[in-house]
Amino acid sequence: MEEKKMVTAITGQAEDFSQWYVDVIRKAELADYAPVRGCMVIRPYGFGIWERARDLLDLRIKRDAGCQNAYFPLFIPQSYLEKEAEHVEGFAPEVAWVTHGGDEELEERLAIRPTSEAIICSMYSKWISSYRDLPLLINQWSNVVRWEKVTRPFLRTTEFLWQEGHTVHQSEEEAEEYTLMILQMYKDFFWEDLAIPVIDGIKSEREKFAGALRTYAVEAMMPDGRSLQAGTSHNLGQHFAKVFDIKYLDEKQKEVYAWQTSWGVSSRIIGALIMTHGDDSGLMLPPKVAPVQVVVVPIIFDATKEKVLAESRKLAEELNSEGIACKVDDREGQTAGWKFAEWEMRGVPLRLEVGPKDLEKGTVLSVRRDNRKKEFIPRDGVSAFIKDFLPAFQQDLLKRAEERQEALTQVVEDYGEFKHLMEGRPGFLISGWCGDDACEGKIQEETKATVRVIPLDEMDFPKKCLCGKKAKRAAYYAKAY
């Protein structure tokens, strides 16, 4: 049974950040490697985080973006995927192909969806005939497959979970406005729900989605100085409408092509949560997405065991009935100290300890996950304390992440300095950019850094590009996950 045992210690962040990341995932039982190359299993604790994040985003997608959910097929006929030239060029190298159904060889190969534009547009072409059918606002939660060469749990896996929105509009302006509204919705989701600060802007031609007119994105800076693309919102223009024949009769009875958007956020946000908030003791979860917000650990002595267990369970039941996700760890055979470490590693925001002395004094000891600050709380004030604590803790995590992101962002004018910084723990380097693809390509080749976004808000930036030419705009450079 030896090989079945889990790892028992977490590598320090400073020692090896990548190993720390993998250790946390295995030790907190967030995910496990599957027996298929590049695939993972999302275990119940990891999936609990995903369910909460998904529900929070789903609420925004319905309420703020006005979408309804639907479900489109997993399979896309090869000929459909090949209709939009840029799209197929971008995705074909990473498609998994179904060639046989039962004992039969298929006449046409089927792609497992790497993204669903092709199959969805073929349906939209049937459903849309008049301006009265627009805007059409649909979202899908699904699994997608991209045959990746190098994989890492949550961040890049052959199969992953995501949502993909696909909307159709009457005009370029309306589609552009919607694309930017989604970008704002994603920003709100990351800042408010996940406590992850993100920067946002437009992607360069080189980095945009295969088939889009323009791609906007939110990017989050990880503690190791690398940027994570956390969500993208594409204005597809009429690229897909023209090849899939999505036309409608406008108010003047004229037949015209429609305008489209698509946008997505995936299960990689769990990777972003782990890295943004975790520390050397393990995970640290924002209360809004924590499967367990409060853990009660009974302090057991033989003489008072039954009383303490009863009181602990009663407390947990009370808190749960008030909508606080609370768990009591009443397992036998583990010390209180082992349990403290276990729940810290799982990132539970607050621990409550209930011992015999607490019963006498009518108190409970609370311990915060971030700074381990201890506080005795009167027993009848526990629920009120927690209701204040959880949103405050959410804010504290955001502030901590924001400060680090700021510390990891700097303006660089000189290409020599830029190259030097990119060799360390670079963070975001803001430079001026001439806008030439060749210049961007050269910088990428020489430093592995890419333009993460071109900011939309006005900001000061160096007058010269890293290549020496006149800068037309600012650019956030970083090495990316």
Next chain:
Amino acid sequence: MEEKKMVTAITGQAEDFSQWYVDVIRKAELADYAPVRGCMVIRPYGFGIWERARDLLDLRIKRDAGCQNAYFPLFIPQSYLEKEAEHVEGFAPEVAWVTHGGDEELEERLAIRPTSEAIICSMYSKWISSYRDLPLLINQWSNVVRWEKVTRPFLRTTEFLWQEGHTVHQSEEEAEEYTLMILQMYKDFFWEDLAIPVIDGIKSEREKFAGALRTYAVEAMMPDGRSLQAGTSHNLGQHFAKVFDIKYLDEKQKEVYAWQTSWGVSSRIIGALIMTHGDDSGLMLPPKVAPVQVVVVPIIFDATKEKVLAESRKLAEELNSEGIACKVDDREGQTAGWKFAEWEMRGVPLRLEVGPKDLEKGTVLSVRRDNRKKEFIPRDGVSAFIKDFLPAFQQDLLKRAEERQEALTQVVEDYGEFKHLMEGRPGFLISGWCGDDACEGKIQEETKATVRVIPLDEMDFPKKCLCGKKAKRAAYYAKAY
């Protein structure tokens, strides 16, 4: 644009039930055919029903069955699928195979999961080492693929959505108890949430799940006299534990194989909802799963248009704020009569009409979907009226379905009569059964009827089997979807 138009009339149920079913699905925009053989698109209105049913079942799975959700890979290596002999024999003929990833041919083919026992058991083998790890109670919501020869929207499609529970226990008794608890959970879900009466029992050897020790099922009788298998709960025994090496150290430190269950309900329940409750005007939805529970139709005249629209919107807003899913149909260019028919076809339980006279009198006219009974309600009593109406309507639908199911159930002793009845609109025929597989096979061959379930509750049944031998138990026969 001619071919883009939807069908405009529904075939009568008595005229052609199959065509009625397909007409309702297309006209109510529940689903559409996809450009891949046997695949469908679940459109927003159909998906809205699925979301509600899924959430109600998910609540039971967490609360009553104590499961947590997780996510396992879509792909199963061929060698894993082939480990359990009965399992592969049952599923191999309907597996879709991935043979290429990007430009590479794979060394081993990957099955798109037809069900996930093989991949899940391979992980459980890693995760379980001690009796302390048990019971392990996990559920998954996912898409699965079975390469079906004959398909029909929702009822049998190449790809479908479902939940599959997979649990591991210390003893056969515990696994059996859990299997039966799930069967009861499914019964409650169908009766209480979907207003669909089901019968339940154990499957014969011939009809059980490929790889199970015993399969239990709930079956629902459709109005055309055919039975729909609505949910199954399998006691897997140690079949998978032995081939996937799921062992644990028991309390005496002895290494033993574990006992398992698996169980599932799929998106075919939407088909069951359509058929169980629909009528010649279209869908009729139980309030618990209706995306729109109440529709407000303003009665528009030029002089009072603004007032009536304002009042209609205010009413809808009020109801929504009280948790009633209410929609106001304020579309221009459609008559009130057209809207009435449209929302009846979409199965909305209650329609409210707001016209200028209602504004004067301080009333609203309500019309029930089932019998079109009209009732004037005082404006300030609308919300209270609806809160009484919705659960009562749910009960009325259940009662209507129960009465039909009873009318479609009869005891038959004579095989001649049995064969005659099976040629018409047979429903459930209860007979005595000798228990021989050969007898069951002959009846199936001659009549296309199968043993749907062997009831668990004691009941009277004919002393002789249809074959003339002594009957050992009762059996529910029916033609099945």
